[in-house]
Amino acid sequence: MGKKYLNISYLIILFFSGCDKGISPEEQTGFSGAITFLGEWPDSVARTHLVVFKDPLNSINDFNAFNLRYVSLEIPYGTRTYKYNSADSAYVPINAGVYSYVAVAQSKTPALSLERKDWVVAGLYYAGNNITKPGVLAIPENTMVRDINIIADFNNPPPQPPGGD
Amino acid sequence: MRFLFLSIIIFPILSFAQTFSVNGVVTDTEGNPLSGVNVYLEGGEKGSAADQNGFYEIKNVPPGSHALTFSIIGYKSKKINIIIENKDLELSVSLEMAPIQSDQVIVTAGKYEQKISELPVSADVIPASELSEKNVINLKEVLRYTPGINMVEDQISIRGSSGYSRGAGTRVLTAIDGIPFYTGDTGEIIWEAVPATQIERIEIIKGAASSLYGSTAIGGVINIITKDIPEEPKTYIRTLIGLWDKPSYSQWDWSDEYRTFSGLTLGQSFRLENFGVSFSFTHLNDMNYKQSGFFNRYIGFLKSEYKFSDASSIILFANSMNHRAGNFLYWKDSRNALIPPDADQGQTTKANRLMLGLLYKLVAADNILINVRSSFYRTHWLDETSSHNSSTSRLYRTELQMNLSLSNNIMLVSGIEGVYSNVRSNIFGNPDAKVFGLYTQADFKFDFPFTASVGFRYDYSKLFSINSFSDFSPKAGLNYSLSNNLVLRSSFGTGFRAPSLAETFTSTTASGITVKPNPLLKPEKSISAEIGFNYRLNENVNLDAALFNNEFYDFIEASIDPADRLVFFNNVTRARIQGYELNSKINFFQGNLNFSLGYTYLWGRDLQKEKALKYRPRHLFYISGNYTFHNFEAGADFRYWSRVEEIDDELASFIRDGEKRVEVYVLDLRGGYNFLSLGLPLRISLNADNILNYNYVELVGNIAPIRNYSVNLELLL
Numbered sequence: 009m010g011k012k013y014l015n016i017s018y019l020i021i022l023f024f025s026g027c028d029k030g031i032s033p034e035e036q037t038g039f040s041g042a043i044t045f046l047g048e049w050p051d052s053v054a055r056t057h058l059v060v061f062k063d064p065l066n067s068i069n070d071f072n073a074f075n076l077r078y079v080s081l082e083i084p085y086g087t088r089t090y091k092y093n094s095a096d097s098a099y100v101p102i103n104a105g106v107y108s109y110v111a112v113a114q115s116k117t118p119a120l121s122l123e124r125k126d127w128v129v130a131g132l133y134y135a136g137n138n139i140t141k142p143g144v145l146a147i148p149e150n151t152m153v154r155d156i157n158i159i160a161d162f163n164n165p166p167p168q169p170p171g172g173d
Numbered sequence: 174m175r176f177l178f179l180s181i182i183i184f185p186i187l188s189f190a191q192t193f194s195v196n197g198v199v200t201d202t203e204g205n206p207l208s209g210v211n212v213y214l215e216g217g218e219k220g221s222a223a224d225q226n227g228f229y230e231i232k233n234v235p236p237g238s239h240a241l242t243f244s245i246i247g248y249k250s251k252k253i254n255i256i257i258e259n260k261d262l263e264l265s266v267s268l269e270m271a272p273i274q275s276d277q278v279i280v281t282a283g284k285y286e287q288k289i290s291e292l293p294v295s296a297d298v299i300p301a302s303e304l305s306e307k308n309v310i311n312l313k314e315v316l317r318y319t320p321g322i323n324m325v326e327d328q329i330s331i332r333g334s335s336g337y338s339r340g341a342g343t344r345v346l347t348a349i350d351g352i353p354f355y356t357g358d359t360g361e362i363i364w365e366a367v368p369a370t371q372i373e374r375i376e377i378i379k380g381a382a383s384s385l386y387g388s389t390a391i392g393g394v395i396n397i398i399t400k401d402i403p404e405e406p407k408t409y410i411r412t413l414i415g416l417w418d419k420p421s422y423s424q425w426d427w428s429d430e431y432r433t434f435s436g437l438t439l440g441q442s443f444r445l446e447n448f449g450v451s452f453s454f455t456h457l458n459d460m461n462y463k464q465s466g467f468f469n470r471y472i473g474f475l476k477s478e479y480k481f482s483d484a485s486s487i488i489l490f491a492n493s494m495n496h497r498a499g500n501f502l503y504w505k506d507s508r509n510a511l512i513p514p515d516a517d518q519g520q521t522t523k524a525n526r527l528m529l530g531l532l533y534k535l536v537a538a539d540n541i542l543i544n545v546r547s548s549f550y551r552t553h554w555l556d557e558t559s560s561h562n563s564s565t566s567r568l569y570r571t572e573l574q575m576n577l578s579l580s581n582n583i584m585l586v587s588g589i590e591g592v593y594s595n596v597r598s599n600i601f602g603n604p605d606a607k608v609f610g611l612y613t614q615a616d617f618k619f620d621f622p623f624t625a626s627v628g629f630r631y632d633y634s635k636l637f638s639i640n641s642f643s644d645f646s647p648k649a650g651l652n653y654s655l656s657n658n659l660v661l662r663s664s665f666g667t668g669f670r671a672p673s674l675a676e677t678f679t680s681t682t683a684s685g686i687t688v689k690p691n692p693l694l695k696p697e698k699s700i701s702a703e704i705g706f707n708y709r710l711n712e713n714v715n716l717d718a719a720l721f722n723n724e725f726y727d728f729i730e731a732s733i734d735p736a737d738r739l740v741f742f743n744n745v746t747r748a749r750i751q752g753y754e755l756n757s758k759i760n761f762f763q764g765n766l767n768f769s770l771g772y773t774y775l776w777g778r779d780l781q782k783e784k785a786l787k788y789r790p791r792h793l794f795y796i797s798g799n800y801t802f803h804n805f806e807a808g809a810d811f812r813y814w815s816r817v818e819e820i821d822d823e824l825a826s827f828i829r830d831g832e833k834r835v836e837v838y839v840l841d842l843r844g845g846y847n848f849l850s851l852g853l854p855l856r857i858s859l860n861a862d863n864i865l866n867y868n869y870v871e872l873v874g875n876i877a878p879i880r881n882y883s884v885n886l887e888l889l890l
Contacts, residue, residue, distance in 0.1 A: 029421045030835045030868035031876065033508040095508070152508075 038094035047162035068171030078102035124171035131160030196230035197265035293650025320771025334392025336788040344392035357566030357594030381668030384648035391668035402449035409440035415883030434459035465499035490530035503874030507830035524554035540578035564598035600681035604637035785818035
């Protein structure tokens, strides 16, 4: 008799453990993290975006629309901490791949310009503690790469890519 | 004729010929007094309820032969033939426990007291004990576990009658003690508005009931029966504290703190000779598991009664609710399933509701009962958003009903009803609506035993500037007891529903969705048929089955106008809902362990598009188990709804990951202890709802309640 009840209990446990959790978060391709702004925002800033380039910005010619693979929606002026997820919203969405340059870029022009001279890099993504070169961002298919965190220190801006003012 | 009518109203207390009283004490088989037992004379309208000591008294009983019935939920009904011979009769009875409750008495099906086993339609009853055991503060929590019912958020659907109409109309009539309880603008129901502590039972009629109740009852009726005012003064305190568990996925964990919910009800009731009053004050607060899903509600409830005599009484209801709540329409996306889109964050809604009801009951003669039900329902709500949408509606309603017992075997129920509502709103405009209804139903009882019921209702509706509608809704039903254990039933009827003012006149934009009015909207109609049986194998096993078919014409659904891509309500389709329902109750160990099982198969089809109707699961399965041991009780409730085949595709495409939906598996656990036997009028219960923390949606982009725990204390002094 006891064995019979044990079997029934086992079946019940098996049934419920076999149930999944129902709706789950859709795992999307992209990256997420937080941008921390330090210091006072310059008055000249008209718009701020998180941008990603496929290839390194070794020359002014690398700053072009084909190399630009991701542009976030505008980050509000004066923000101190900005949590983002590339899948949420973007002017240019990102796909899986390996990217060489991830930066917080600020423009003096209200319009979205593709002129290098209009932009200043306020913060740069570094891999781990290596601040000697821009960090590489690898996004596998169907994966959300997390903790791509960037510090934009207005008092200590990163090295600027070629072609700026 | 008019003089006759007036004489019934104005001179109610006709000189009774010499009459007598029947009184006594009702106990259980162990001699313990049973309070609340319904004691009534069949064929007439005389009745009483046993008090705290089990004492009952029915006055003004004329000499002659009568059938006296004793009934209460949880015990076998007893019918005794009595003869009054020029003196009062003292009759004490004892009732046996009957865990299988097929002989419950309800008042909703025919607007007078009838046993469920004698009805031609399917009906269900949720007793007050179930509300208490499940720590219910919102009635939809318990309705979700009723066979044949599924919910889409606050919108109820009986046997697939409703999909989701964005709160702009309902196909199930909800009433409090027979007084319809829907708002004048949208027709929506606020399930928390009636405190669970004030509820005696909830009666559910499955299937079209327009022939008695008119528009809105096209899919069925939910009638909330409130508790009688007790003879002895009572103070009631109920407090509930709950905790929402953390969500299943860390991405969904938007709050740094645990979210809680709570409820407090303070109630008092007393009687002073012919006057009795019961009132309560309730505060509900829910931080909610969803951001912007919070609410804070204050609910007042008053029921007062004055007995002019044994033959006439008047009851005044007042129900108010003040509410402030967040506005969570749908999720940001499936990775942010518990927070709304950025643009919707911080939106709140304020609402005030007040319902006043008046119930006048007059036993005009031994065989004539007159009920007058009047109500006023004012609602006001305001969206604290950039749109500043607001609406104020007033609904006035009066019904005069007469029950005439032509003999011990024929009961005639007739009535007239008038409803006027007006709305002042920036999204519905300033329309008004008028409805006039006239109904009659005759129930014939034969000795086979066999009951035949026929009736009809005529309705006339006028909605503001658009054309008037009229509708004739006939019905017929049969109930036949083949044996003591087997009862067959069948019914056939038509139903109709006039469009609500909100469905007709809404013009607004919310969260990016624009809705436009449709003054060409017509009423929808239905033809319904059902056959069923109830079989009692023995005292411990009961089986009920029903086969139903509902044909709908000019079905009203929200849809997209291809011309301008705006949402509007339209008579879109010809629909058919067929299915069957199997319910069973099984007891073990003299009823200490009992199970209820229910399965409903629904085939709801849009016959024009040849697709399933939206938001209707094809399979609904429920099982509840309850174990009682001395003062301890424990229980579990499980429900399964299959994945709905069709949803609002347009809405789903608008909401990120809006197409995500799954089948539903929800398991709730509960336990409680009653300290009454220790001399303390206290009951404590613990609940763990959605213990599997299963994530599902009833509506696009809305995760249904996640795992939560609650503790409930009830003190009755």
